[in-house]
Amino acid sequence: xxxxxxxxxxxxxxxxxxxxxxxxxxxxxxxxxxxxxxxxxxxxxxxxxxxxxxxxxxxxxxxxxxxxxxxxxxxxxxxxxxxxxxxxxxxxxxxxxxxxxxxxxxxxxxxxxxxxxxxxxxxxxxxxxxxxxxxxxxxxxxxxxxxxxxxxxxxxxxxxxxxxxxxxxxxxxxxxxxxxxxxxxxxxxxxxxxxxxxxxxxxxxxxx
Numbered sequence: 026x027x028x029x030x031x032x033x034x035x036x037x038x039x040x041x042x043x044x045x046x047x048x049x050x051x052x053x054x055x056x057x058x059x060x061x062x063x064x065x066x067x068x069x070x071x072x073x074x075x076x077x078x079x080x081x082x083x084x085x086x087x088x089x090x091x092x093x094x095x096x097x098x099x100x101x102x103x104x105x106x107x108x109x110x111x112x113x114x115x116x117x118x119x120x121x122x123x124x125x126x127x128x129x130x131x132x133x134x135x136x137x138x139x140x141x142x143x144x145x146x147x148x149x150x151x152x153x154x155x156x157x158x159x160x161x162x163x164x165x166x167x168x169x170x171x172x173x174x175x176x177x178x179x180x181x182x183x184x185x186x187x188x189x190x191x192x193x194x195x196x197x198x199x200x201x202x203x204x205x206x207x208x209x210x211x212x213x214x215x216x217x218x219x220x221x222x223x224x225x226x227x228x229x230x231x232x233x
Contacts, residue, residue, distance in 0.1 A: 026104050027124055028051065028104070029111070031206075036134040037221060054107050086113070087119070130211055130231075140218060
């Protein structure tokens, strides 16, 4: 099965991806990791990607899709979880081109903007170990510092003005992808509100 996980920033994609990967024994495909691996290996596509990355430019869709296609050919028959890709309809169309014979399911974690803002603006991180706390989800440090003793702070990405911009990008770029997969009858909308375990239960019921 090929699973594509979509949702707004703060919808819990990362948390659910970890649960899905473990429960369904799937490979978690990260386009960033794939790009770095291709560059390290020095493949033709990797060299091309490196030229763009070294120039501070976005890697074109055809290069990213080529690297993904190579990966999937090398892992034929494996269950693969896409998290954070595709990001545009053009990428979705390209991916669709070499997934024709695969069982594809797309899960969209549905959540209101107000909940996203509350979740992300409540999130705090540890400067030392990177651990993430979120009182809005009941994940709190025992005291004023992280368990490792590091300082707890709010990342710039989690400030309200940044969140608003990220949501605007999501609505502009990602919502058309949801419509794209909806038209292909492979889209499953899952309520993204509630505790992570509750959400995962809904995801499991959708995928079995």
